[in-house]
Amino acid sequence: MSTKSKNIVVCVSMAIIVFGFCVLFLLLPKGAFLDSERREPARFPALTLESVMKDGLEYGDSFMKQFDDNYTPDNFPFREAFRKIKSWVGANVFLQKDKDGVYVVDGVAAEMQETIDESSIAHAADRITFVYEQYLKDKGIKPYISIIPDKGYWLSEQNGYLSMDYDVFIEKMLDSVDFAEYINIKDSLEAGDYYKSDTHWNQEYLLDIAKLLVDGMGGDHNSVYVKNELDVPFYGVYAGRAPKPLASETITYYTNENMANVTVFNYEKNRPGAIYDMELAHGKDAYDMFLGGEVSKLTIENPNAKTDKELVIFRDSFGRSIIPLLIDDYAKITVVDTRYQVPQILLMGVDFEKADVLFLYSTIVLNASAEMK
Amino acid sequence: MLFSSISFLYFFIPAMLILYFAVPFKLKNTVLLAFSLFFYAWGGVTYALFMVIAILLGYIFGLLIEKFRGKKNAKLFVSLGVATIISFMLYFKYTDFFIDNFNKVTGLSVPLQKIVLPIGISFYTFQIISYVVDVYRGEKAQKNPINLAAYVAMFPQLIAGPIVRYCDVARELETRTHSITEAGEGTRRFILGLAKKVLIANSMYDLSELMYAADEKTVLLYWLYGISTSLYIYFDFSGYSDMAIGLGKIFGFHFLENFNYPFISRSATEFWRRWHMSLGSWFRDYLYIPLGGNRVPKWRWFINIFAVWLFTGFWHGAAWNFILWGLFFGVLLVIEKFWLLKYLEKSQVFSRIYILLAVIVSFIVFQIPTLGEAFTYIGGLFGAGGISFASAETLYYLRSYAVLLIAALVGSTPLIKKLAIRFSQSEKSAKVSNVLEVIMLVVLLVVVTAFLVDSSSNPFLYFRF
DSSP: OOHHHHHHHHHHHHHHHHHHHHHHHHHSOOOSOBTTTTBOOOOOOOOOHHHHHOOGGGGGGSHHHHIIIIIHHHHOTTHHHHHHHHHHIIIIISOOSOBTTEEEETTEEEEOOOOOOHHHHHHHHHHHHHHIIIIIGGGTOOOEEEEEOOTHHHHTGGGTOOOOOHHHHHHHHHHHTTTSEEOOOGGGOOGGGBOSSSSSBOGGGOHHHHHHHHHHTTOOOOOOOEEEEEEEEEOOTTTTTOSSOOOOEEEEEEEOHHHHHOEEEETTTTEEOOSBOHHHHTSSOGGGGBTTSSOSEEEEEOTTOSSSOEEEEEEOHHHHHHGGGGGGGOSEEEEEOTTSSOHHHHTTTOOOTTEEEEEEEEHHHHTTGGGOO | OOSSSHHIIIIIHHHHHHHHHHSOHHHHHHHHHHHHHHHHHTTOHHHHHHHHHHHHHHHHHHHHHHHTTTSHHHHHHHHHHHHHHHHHHIIIIIHHHHHHHHHHHHOOOOOOOOOOOOTTHHHHHHHHHHHHHHHHTTOOOOOOHHHHHHHHHOHHHHTTOOOOOHHHHHHHHHOOOOOHHHHHHHHHHHHHHHHIIIIIIHHHHHHHHHHHHOSSOOHHHHHHHHHHHHHHHHHHHHHHHHHHHHHHHHTTOOOOOOOSOGGGOSSHHHHHHHSSHHHHHHHIIIIITTTTTTSSOHHHHHHHHHHHHHHHHHHHOSSHHHHHHHHHHHHHHHHIIIIIHHHHHHOSSHHHHHHHHHHHHHHHHHHOSSHHHHHHHHHHHTTTTSOOSOOHHHHHHHHHTHHHHHHHHHHTSTHHHHHHHHHTOSHHHHHHHHHHHHHHHHHHHHHHHHHHHTOSOOOOGGGGO
């Protein structure tokens, strides 16, 4: 190709790309949902005199800034393909080991947790201690605590990624809440017990963990379940962030006769809830099917429970998928998430007298506990 | 508006190209101005009004200087014009700096004005000054306000340079040609600049931020910070200049080069002949020489040199670290002029180590706003404080960014350019090279688009300029 031809081809090919994508952007319908990122794309920003005239310190809210930073990237034609190109270039050309802290090992995605945040541990311990001293100590109740490591515990260091010392982390946490009895589930878990594309553990592999928890609190867990599979593909939170493409997964969940007879009440919405919410299962994050997603307070009453014991469980999102497996063992389970509401409100009317109390948190939340109230 | 944005690449550019090439020549500057004002107003409408006022003032002063050419009043108007235009920049850029330091010295609490700096004000202010002074020095005043405004506000170089002097483009404002060859070369230059910014500079910025945020500081970390910061600033700045020069070519303008592989320099003197050349020559022609240059007594010469470097530093930002950054180079240049340069010119290895170390130290001062912290980082390069050499974290990021670091280091030398020239020397290999070049440009544009669509960081270096 001569230099003159080259210049012509450069101009023509660039024009095709630039004008082509411009036209496609204008003509193609905008997507309603970004599947792999599990969020809605930014909508066309409000075009008003006020939004156009914002500048200086207010520029971040201006029409122009929203258009540049949110609307155009979110709605660019073939956005998903471009995201895959970026991931591919990062992993295979630049040989970057992670993408914004997320890495993939043998098809399993995880996120680096390289630093122990001492202040976060202290805050989480302070919040747990508050509950203990306000509601449990005078009644002589000894709570239980169990800590769920994230996948990095098994994957990071072993594969050359940055990792905090999880054993030290757990030790520090337990030392800060030494009034609680520790139930060690870490040693019974493994990376395969978690979804490959998500942070959470997979209920399919939690039967032994449920037994550890119930037995650890003095019960005798021996329930039998039927295994069910959700009919929609599940893309976890890492599907849109991982440096390599991740396959879709199947959500498996267990049911039994008792579950059909329990009463779930969602205090946040002030209406009955469900153990497995099939509407949410078909929503943007199928994991939300477990106990109806992020809800600050639920009660589950089981008239056919093996005992008349109650359980008050303080949990994060990991708790949602294991709590259904504890139902047979308790007449009533009160599920609270203090990230969304203060305990003084969540614990109104809760009777601790014949209740086991369990704090079940993941290292992810304990190491970034600012939201715990 | 940023060059490295979807809005610019896929909306602004197509609209601009269609209109610019659709209208007859006499309207091209009007289209160029209209789009330039839109481009600038996209970053803040009111700031565009300030720029228009500054341009109008420059236009009026230019006419007045020409009217009184050769008379006393010409000098009055050029002084008044320069003072007026500079007062705009002083107000927006330096008010809070002076108040803050006044408060520190006097113990008073004069409230800060919290003035947000209009993007590119330092660049367009210098361009208007260059116009006013060039007219005073004999250049014809621009009668057509649209042409003058098109020169000052021309979007390719408006927010990040190069500082285009009026005398360099005066003729092209009146008459210029457009060709497919120029457009092809301009497009190539633009895409290479865009790739430098989006793929290399942004990655180096990410690495420098990771090092800055790391809890455990090590010697290796400080070196990685210094090197990635230097590479970030170079690739960002030179990438923007490449894009400006490329866009200029597409629209028929020929801007002077702004960077010439500064990291291969062997002295600070050479470095500043290769780094931000348009700023260096601007200060030489509009400050250093008017002050008397080196044709004055030695003590005055010293003052002239330090005045230039004081203002060079201060031009980059209203903070002490920028002043120190400028003066640091002033000191190096004086030492070189009086003693060191002759030794550096004879040395192949020491001279390069010397200037790279000086550049890394200078950019640490440039990038870290608090001087105490900057000195900690500089001390850290040499293990001050008994820190360990490396940690798992620094080694991890060194490995993770190794390819990008090597690409950036190689790309900051003329090696690839030389190889490309050597490869395309025969007619046959030149043809192959042309095909490969087209493929590379298409791939780069697609990859850059991918990085912009899924952008996690796209820093803008010039918000303090």
